[in-house]
Amino acid sequence: MGQLVPPGPFEGIVTEPYADLARGVLGFAVAAAVTYSLGRIVAVPLIVRVVAARNRNNPTITSATRTYVHVLVLVLAGLVGIAGAGLWSLLTNLSIVIAALTLVVGAASQDVVGSLTSGLFLVSDPDFNVGDWIAWPGGEGFVEEIDFRVTRVRTLNNETITVPNTELTANALTRPYGRDRYRAVESFEIGYDDDIELALRELVEVARDDDRVLADPSPTATLEELGPGSVRIRAEFWIDDPMDADLVTLRSDFRRRVKARFDEIDVTLGPPAGRELSGSVSVDVEKRSATDERDER
Structure with missing residues (x-):
């Protein structure tokens, strides 16, 4: 019959804290993982679907709801994890919660707080x-x-x-664009001797000849500026969703057709600036003696 050996004096003291820590970490991980998985798989899609159904014409609310609900699920998973670790009593202490929130807000930079506030205003x-x-x-x-x-x-x-x-x-946001269309603006400079009315009409016709340009609103052309050496005119036309069209190619094609049309009607694009100079130039010739020339040599 074997002899019983009594436990050492420090055995329970050493192993018990590690066992409690392991149980706490395991409880936090399991509770947080289960809560986050359920929230991500079930709660987020369900809430987003309900919000989207009630705001069919406002995708911004749907996008913001997905982001905010996801963050809420993370926070909830953290709280449930703390409870699963057996540390819920810490959250009931109001002074600790206030101290933690103060630490978080104080550690956050001014730019981050400003961005969060700006995001709420944009939404x-x-x-x-x-x-x-x-x-x-x-x-x-x-x-x-x-x-x-x-x-x-x-x-x-x-x-x-x-x-x-x-x-x-x-900053100021420019929105000459609707959700499903885009306004393109092109400016050109012509000479003062050119027929401005003819040039304006041709700009409109060139825009209308492109099948990608919308008929409503109709293309327009206006006189934008009377410069010191040229006249600036401007064409405006609308196209469908710019992400469905190659806007860079469309603008390039429009400029090429304008150049070809203006060459046909003798309208000068980008005329050189004319400057008239007046005054006189005088030249003084100094006579020098042969002796001075020999001394310089």
């Missing part, structure tokens, strides 16, 4: 929506998604750029 703005074509001092493009800090914009070159929300709210 709530009825004139700023996913699907709109916008232009700002830093570029232009098609709004794809509005997140907490940045807005994703797809450019004419099919490049997706991330623009800080603060840049969009702090």
Whole structure:
């Protein structure tokens, strides 16, 4: 019969904390993972589907709902994980919660807080929506998604750029574009001796000859500026969704046809600036003696 060996004096003290820590980590991981999986698979799609059904003409609300609900699921998963780890009593202590929130807000930079606030303003703005074509001092493009800090914009070159929300709210946004059409503007300079009315009519006709240009609104041409050496005229025409059309090629084709048409009607594009000089030029010839020339040699 074997002899029983009593446990050492430090055996329970050493192993018990590690066992509690392991149980806490395991409880947090399991509870957080289950909550996040259910929220991501069930709650997020369901809520987004309901919001989309109630806001069929406002994709911005749908995109923002997906982002915000996802963040809410993350926060909820963290809280459930804390409860699963047996640390729920920490959350009931109001002073600890306030201290944690103060630490988070204090650690966040001013730019991040500003971007979050700007994102909320953009989402709530009825004139700023996913699907709109916008232009700002830093570029232009098609709004794809509005997140907490940045807005994703797809450019004419099919490049997706991330623009800080603060840049969009702090600057003026130009929106001569609808959700499903784009206004193209082209300017040209002609000479003062050219027939301006004829040039304006031809600009409109050149735009109408392109099947990609919309008939409604109708293309227009206006006199934009009387410069010191030339007259600036401008053509405006509309096309369908710019992301479905090669706008770069369309503009290039329009300029080429304008150049060919103006050559036919003898309208000068980009006339050289004429300058008239007046005055006189005098030349003084100094007579020098032969002795001076020999001394210089």
